[in-house]
Amino acid sequence: MSKKMIRFFNKQKQFEQDVLEHGMEYSSFYGDSLKRLKKNRMAMFCAGILVLLVLAAIFAPVIAPYDPTYQDYSAVLAAPSMAHPFGTDEYGRDILSRIIYGSRVSISIGIVAQVVASFVGVILGAVAGYYGGRIDSIISRIMEIFQAFPDLIFAMAIMTFLGKGVLNLFIALGLLTWVRTARMIRGSVMQLKEKEYIEASRACGASTFWIITKGLIPNCLSTIIVLVTLGIPNAIMYEASLSFLGIGIQPPTPSWGNMISAAQTFISYRPVYSIMPGVAIMVTVIAFNIFGDGLRDALDPKLKN
Numbered sequence: 001m002s003k004k005m006i007r008f009f010n011k012q013k014q015f016e017q018d019v020l021e022h023g024m025e026y027s028s029f030y031g032d033s034l035k036r037l038k039k040n041r042m043a044m045f046c047a048g049i050l051v052l053l054v055l056a057a058i059f060a061p062v063i064a065p066y067d068p069t070y071q072d073y074s075a076v077l078a079a080p081s082m083a084h085p086f087g088t089d090e091y092g093r094d095i096l097s098r099i100i101y102g103s104r105v106s107i108s109i110g111i112v113a114q115v116v117a118s119f120v121g122v123i124l125g126a127v128a129g130y131y132g133g134r135i136d137s138i139i140s141r142i143m144e145i146f147q148a149f150p151d152l153i154f155a156m157a158i159m160t161f162l163g164k165g166v167l168n169l170f171i172a173l174g175l176l177t178w179v180r181t182a183r184m185i186r187g188s189v190m191q192l193k194e195k196e197y198i199e200a201s202r203a204c205g206a207s208t209f210w211i212i213t214k215g216l217i218p219n220c221l222s223t224i225i226v227l228v229t230l231g232i233p234n235a236i237m238y239e240a241s242l243s244f245l246g247i248g249i250q251p252p253t254p255s256w257g258n259m260i261s262a263a264q265t266f267i268s269y270r271p272v273y274s275i276m277p278g279v280a281i282m283v284t285v286i287a288f289n290i291f292g293d294g295l296r297d298a299l300d301p302k303l304k305n
Contacts, residue, residue, distance in 0.1 A: 033222070036298040043294025046287040053284060057104040064097040068254045077270050086276045089259075090266065095273060098254035099280050105255045106284065109169060109239045110232040116174025118228055121181025122220070126212050128182070129189030136186075143179045151176055155238055159247045169248055173235045181227050188220045222299040229292035233285040240281055256281050 037043060056063055072092035080087045086095035128139040146154070155172050162168040192198065193216065201211050242248030243257025251258055256277040263274035 033298045037294060040294040040298065043291050043298075046291040046294070049283065049287040050291060053103055053287070054107060056100055057107050060100050060104055064094075064100045066094040066097040068093060068098045068101040069252045070094070077266060077273075079270070080272060087270060087272055089262065089273060095259075095276060098259060099256070099277060102254040102256045102259065102277065103280065103284075105166075105249055105253065106236045106239060106281070107232075109166070109173065110235040110288075112170050113173035113177065113235040113239075114228045114231045116170060117176075117178040117231060118181055118224055120174065121178040121227075122185050122217060122224060124178075125182035125185030126189050126217055126220075129186040130193055130208070130212055130216065132190070139182070139186075143182055146175070146179050152238065152241055155242060156245070156247060159242060164247060164250055166249065169239060169242065172242075173238055176238065177231050177234060180231070181224070184223055184227060185217075185220050188223055189216050192216050192219055226292060226296045226299060229288065229295050233288035233292075236281065236284060236288075 070093060072088065075084065075088050075092045077090055078084055078088040078092070084094050084096065086099070088094055089098070124139050124142075128136040149157075155176050158172040158175060159168060162171060189212075198211060198215055201215055206215070239248055239255070240257035240260070243255045244261045246258075246261065249255035249258055251262070259277040260274050263270070263277070267274050
């Protein structure tokens with residue numbers, strides 16, 4: 001970084017300090033966004049549901065009444081009761097305990113898959129948007145290849161090639177959802193790179209790496225946050241679909257998808273067996289989507305005034 005840039009940022013920090021010392025109102029973009037988000041009651045209600053789900057996943061060994069893999073053959077396919085609020089499955093395992101432990105799988109896979117997708121998508125999207133030309137064309141063609149296949153079929157092909165397992169599921173879902181992130185970041189970077197502060201950075205001798213990592217990507221942070229929030233429920237649905245088809249999470253590890261798959265045979269005899277994992281998926285996906293919509297509205301700079 002050149003000396004001119006150091007002086008420029010020092011002056012900016014001094015200005016912010018002077019504003020705070022003189023008691024002037026200093027608004028923050030994310031502070032204002034948080035205030036707008038708090039006014040959205042439905043989004044905050046869904047945020048509370050998500051917090052409860054995350055806490056249930058973290059403290060599953062404390063909350064769950066039984067070991068999710070414990071088999072009680074004296075209570076096979078038992079009806080809901082005080083001992084088993086949601087009943088038991090074909091092996092006498094407590095359904096409530098398996099749903100609670102299944103939240104660990106679904107939420108962790110959703111979050112990790114989006115972290116992988118965001119990491120790949122942000123890097124490739126920023127590089128394509130900043131450089132343009134041949135590099136942009138190559139990356140865009142790669143994105144078109146990935147988008148040419150239906151999502152679920154593409155995920156099934158990856159899992160068939162890599163094999164079953166949690167790690168391979170992370171990779172498959174990450175590769176499945178990075179294209180949308182890359183396209184959004186590419187469009188944002190193409191707009192931001194023409195701004196005056198980027199031109200000033202170039203004039204001051206800033207490197208391309210510094211401009212992309214310090215000047216462009218931080219200004220796409222609100223877009224990345226929204227994409228991650230809205231992408232997690234998609235990853236949860238894909239994981240449930242793959243587990244339902246038998247190529248995702250394998251029994252006896254509890255997963256909402258493989259629980260619904262196992263309950264098909266008993267749906268007319270014990271409908272609660274398949275209904276409750278489906279309700280868990282529905283509540284989680286709807287909560288993430290509503291919270292993501294509220295977060296997108298709160299981070300919209302057009303609503304700042």
